[in-house]
Every structure is written in C-alpha cells, then in structure tokens.
Amino acid sequence: MQVSARADYALRAAAELARAASEGRGPLKGERISEEQGIPKKFMENILLDLKHSGIVRTQRGAAGGYWLARPAGEITLADIIRVVEGPLANVRGEWPEAVEYGGAAATLKEVWIAVRASLRAVLETVTLADLVEGSLPASVEELTRDPEAWIHH
Secondary structure, X not given: OOOXXXXXXXXXXXXXXXXXXXXXXXXXXXXXXXXXXXXXXXXHHHXXXXXXXXXXXXXXXXXXXXXXXXXOHHHOEHHHHXXXXXXXXXXXXXEOHHHOOOOXXXXXXXXXXXXXXXXXXXXXXXXXXXXXXXXXXXXXXXXXXXXXXXXXXX
16 A cells, blocks of 8 residues: 555644644644644645545634644544545555456455455554554554564565
8 A cells, every 4th residue: 555645644734733632722723734744835735625624624714723623633543534635545446345346366356455455444443643642552553563574665
C-alpha cells in the first residue's frame, strides 16, 4: 500500500487538531497547522475543507476562528480520516475487492485482496487520533511494530 501525500497530510493535520483539543486550546488556524506540520498551505486548505464537509472538523470564521474536531479524538480513527480524503481503504482497479472476479490460476486472488483490506482495517480502524496524541497505540498495533521484519523494506 502506498500512502498518498494527501492522506499523510490529513492525518497530521487531524493530529494537530486532536492535540489542541487535548490541551484545551481553541480553534486552530489552517496556516498554523500548515506551519507546524510543514504542509503546503493549498493542500491544507483543501484537506480541511474535505474534513469539514465530512463532519469530522468544524470551522468558524473570524479573528478567533479556525478549525477544531467535531467529535472527541478518541472517537475518530485513522481510517475515518483516510476514507474522507482517499476513499475506500482498499480497492482493486477502482472496484471493491469482493466485486472482482478471477479465473484459472488467479481465482483465489480475490481472497488475498479481502485479506489485505481486513489487515488495513485491523490497524487503521483501531488507532484513534487520541492514540496518536497520547503516543500510545493499541497493543495489537504495537505488537506488529515489534517484529523486526516490519521495519525492513523489501
């Protein structure tokens, strides 16, 4: 799986909003998030707009305005954010994995794509923005990172 810049930026922006909420700060300006995370301002504007339209983020105009999470950070998963900016976690040529059909030697490839989606969900649907801010991942995710092979790219 390749994580797009858009998904990476959206997760980082949402993490900044979660941190602001955990510290009891008010709304954050998009420019501040952009500077804090080194995200190009134009990307930031579009991402925040997508998060607003999805109901994950709220906004207020004006000098004291900015962006904030619409729900508690512990209720927003990484999967929620990725789906807003990228769509489904896993698809095959733009189709749902369960909708593809293969024949012959590739017949069981459909099950592989289903398993890939399930694996992504097992991580991305269990890690919340609160987990990121607290620096404490679910045990099942931490266990995956303890495997030395997980740190080696092939």
